[in-house]
Amino acid sequence: MGKLYTFLKYFFITIWTVFVVAPFLWALTTSFKDFNSVNGGVTYIPWVDFEPNLEGWRVLIKSPAEGGVDIVEPYFNSLFVTCTASLISIILGTLSAYALSRYTFKAGPIKNNDITFFFISQRIMPPIVLSIPFFLFLGAVNLLDSLIGLIVVYIVLLMPIAVWIMVDFFNKVPREIDETALIDGCNPYQAFFKVVLPNSIPGLIVAGMFCIIFGWIDFFFAFILTFTEVQLLPVKIVALNSSITPWWSLSASALVSVAPLIVVAFIVERYLSKGNLSGAIK
Amino acid sequence: MNLVGENLSYKLTEELQLRKISFNFEKGKLYTILGRTLSGKTTLLKTIAGLLMPDSGTIKFEGKNFLEIPVWERNIAMVYQQFINYPHLNVFENIAFPLKQRGLDPQKINEEVFNSLKLVGLEGYEKRKIQELSGGQQQRVSVARSLVKNAKILLLDEPLVNLDYKLREQLREEFKNIFINGLSEESIVIFSTTDPREAMELNGEVIVLDEGKVLQVGAAKEIFENPKNLKVAAISNDPPMNILKAEIDSNKIKFENIEIDIPDHLSKIKDKNFNFGIRASDVELNDNGFEFEVELAEISGSETLLHLTRGNAKIITSIEEVMDFKIRDKVKINFKSNKAYAFDETGNLASSPFGGSSV
Numbered sequence: 001m002g003k004l005y006t007f008l009k010y011f012f013i014t015i016w017t018v019f020v021v022a023p024f025l026w027a028l029t030t031s032f033k034d035f036n037s038v039n040g041g042v043t044y045i046p047w048v049d050f051e052p053n054l055e056g057w058r059v060l061i062k063s064p065a066e067g068g069v070d071i072v073e074p075y076f077n078s079l080f081v082t083c084t085a086s087l088i089s090i091i092l093g094t095l096s097a098y099a100l101s102r103y104t105f106k107a108g109p110i111k112n113n114d115i116t117f118f119f120i121s122q123r124i125m126p127p128i129v130l131s132i133p134f135f136l137f138l139g140a141v142n143l144l145d146s147l148i149g150l151i152v153v154y155i156v157l158l159m160p161i162a163v164w165i166m167v168d169f170f171n172k173v174p175r176e177i178d179e180t181a182l183i184d185g186c187n188p189y190q191a192f193f194k195v196v197l198p199n200s201i202p203g204l205i206v207a208g209m210f211c212i213i214f215g216w217i218d219f220f221f222a223f224i225l226t227f228t229e230v231q232l233l234p235v236k237i238v239a240l241n242s243s244i245t246p247w248w249s250l251s252a253s254a255l256v257s258v259a260p261l262i263v264v265a266f267i268v269e270r271y272l273s274k275g276n277l278s279g280a281i282k
Numbered sequence: 283m284n285l286v287g288e289n290l291s292y293k294l295t296e297e298l299q300l301r302k303i304s305f306n307f308e309k310g311k312l313y314t315i316l317g318r319t320l321s322g323k324t325t326l327l328k329t330i331a332g333l334l335m336p337d338s339g340t341i342k343f344e345g346k347n348f349l350e351i352p353v354w355e356r357n358i359a360m361v362y363q364q365f366i367n368y369p370h371l372n373v374f375e376n377i378a379f380p381l382k383q384r385g386l387d388p389q390k391i392n393e394e395v396f397n398s399l400k401l402v403g404l405e406g407y408e409k410r411k412i413q414e415l416s417g418g419q420q421q422r423v424s425v426a427r428s429l430v431k432n433a434k435i436l437l438l439d440e441p442l443v444n445l446d447y448k449l450r451e452q453l454r455e456e457f458k459n460i461f462i463n464g465l466s467e468e469s470i471v472i473f474s475t476t477d478p479r480e481a482m483e484l485n486g487e488v489i490v491l492d493e494g495k496v497l498q499v500g501a502a503k504e505i506f507e508n509p510k511n512l513k514v515a516a517i518s519n520d521p522p523m524n525i526l527k528a529e530i531d532s533n534k535i536k537f538e539n540i541e542i543d544i545p546d547h548l549s550k551i552k553d554k555n556f557n558f559g560i561r562a563s564d565v566e567l568n569d570n571g572f573e574f575e576v577e578l579a580e581i582s583g584s585e586t587l588l589h590l591t592r593g594n595a596k597i598i599t600s601i602e603e604v605m606d607f608k609i610r611d612k613v614k615i616n617f618k619s620n621k622a623y624a625f626d627e628t629g630n631l632a633s634s635p636f637g638g639s640s641v
Contacts, residue, residue: 174366176362177368177369180366180424181368182333183331183353183354184379184383185354186383187354199369
């Protein structure tokens with residue numbers, strides 16, 4: 001059982017890894033190719049099959065007038081919107097999650113779990129259902145086609161993720177830790193900031209990373225709620241057209257757009273596998 | 283200047299509630315709350331701590347209404363049965379936490395923390411992470427954190443229950459010394475436990491709690507010698523006291539075709555039917571005794587617990603050595619009738635070998 005299991009495990013992991021990594025490698029090599037290397041038959045290995053050059057990458061920062069695609073501004077727009085919305089979502093989400101985990105709310109038949117589910121249900125709804133209300137709302141407050149408007153919408157989309165992850169996390173933090181903090185002279189705010197929060201860092205990081213991932217990859221709302229003034233990266237990339245923009249530049253822009261997510265994935269992986277509360281209660 | 287509770291009621295669930303509990307705890311004394319699981323021990327301690335607000339009743343301390351003071355201003359300390367520490371802080375920082383919260387100067391904090399580490403035998407561990415400690419050491423840290431505050435009320439909620447047998451014995455002994463030496467005359471210590479031996483060993487004032495009600499209050503010795511009723515007798519003995527329905531007839535105690543000469547201290551009982559109570563340790567193997575059948579034999583530490591039956595009578599006896607019995611073996615036993623108890627049909631103590639009686 002043991003050896004066969006190990007063999008099968010690594011066998012499938014290897015196949016899966018090849019399946020996942022191959023397109024990225026393909027994009028990576030393509031981004032360094034020129035016209036001849038792309039159109040003159042299949043080439044794989046730089047310096048052997050073809051001579052790599054940086055032309056594909058240079059196009060990314062050139063303005064359209066110079067024949068480039070200029071994804072710099074959309075890139076920083078996306079970073080700004082995603083990070084700001086994620087940060088605000090984490091702060092609000094953590095506070096609500098702590099309240100939902102520790103205090104009892106009751107309004108008729110509505111209890112804590114129902115409130116938690118209400119948050120999550122915002123994500124269960126198909127996004128298209130929300131698009132018209134969002135559009136009308138942003139139009140009414142004059143925030144269509146603006147970074148602030150996008151941040152507001154993204155908070156609505158990302159906060160449920162933060163609440164969901166943090167409620168689960170706080171439920172696993174023993175209540176006795178809060179109680180001990182109260183007994184040791186903390187008022188409820190101090191208990192939260194001095195004791196509960198420092199022990200919630202793994203949860204905060206995981207929630208933050210998920211917010212960043214979902215914020216970064218959103219195309220739908222970025223597409224609907226912006227027109228000319230503001231453009232986010234996913235919209236910009238989709239707008240690229242292979243008949244105008246060369247393949248090597250498309251490959252390069254695809255790679256820079258997933259780069260932040262790859263970084264995030266490595267950080268999340270470390271925290272998903274270990275908790276910090278093992279010593280709190282035994 | 284005592285801690286006085288009156289008619290405290292609190293309903294958590296149907297099974298778990300406090301029913302009109304009153305107490306009067308004096309400074310400088312050790313109190314043990316003895317009761318089974320779900321008897322309301324933790325609920326009572328949390329109510330005193332201020333973590334739970336009673337539905338009705340009052341708590342007064344030093345003449346002030348304690349219920350109006352929030353937890354963080356009460357100057358109490360509490361040790362939980364789970365080993366609760368702050369996982370993000372090391373041992374030193376954990377113990378220093380309540381003092382820092384009070385705003386003491388670092389010099390003073392240092393001094394107090396090291397004193398308290400010494401008291402619980404954790405010198406040299408101050409830089410360790412909590413996660414690196416064993417269960418017993420973690421519990422020592424939380425005891426140190428509760429002692430360092432010099433709190434006026436120290437609550438210990440079954441602090442030894444999650445430790446292994448050996449460590450429990452050792453810590454129990456140490457705790458006793460800590461409570462006697464390490465605390466000021468000003469402190470009230472309240473220790474809750476399910477283990478009657480622990481209560482007897484700590485030798486303080488015992489409050490027997492059952493289903494949220496106080497059954498009996500008294501010195502440990504008094505509770506052990508003169509349990510007020512059948513429930514107290516069951517809770518304050520481990521294994522529980524054997525209770526057998528018996529009758530008195532012509533100076534004999536009779537049950538299941540067994541006849542025992544009535545001992546002097548039971549001779550005053552007038553009722554014909556009563557409950558005959560005898561501790562497991564007061565039943566001995568004797569070749570001239572009465573025949574019982576072994577239902578179960580368990581070895582616990584250095585003693586053997588025998589569960590025996592004869593007709594409808596079931597008794598447990600503890601033998602001070604490890605012996606091998608098989609199920610359905612026949613054994614002969616004798617009762618030390620001079621150590622027997624009598625409870626009347628309603629369950630109240632009628633007569634005890636230590637002079638307690640209602641007849």
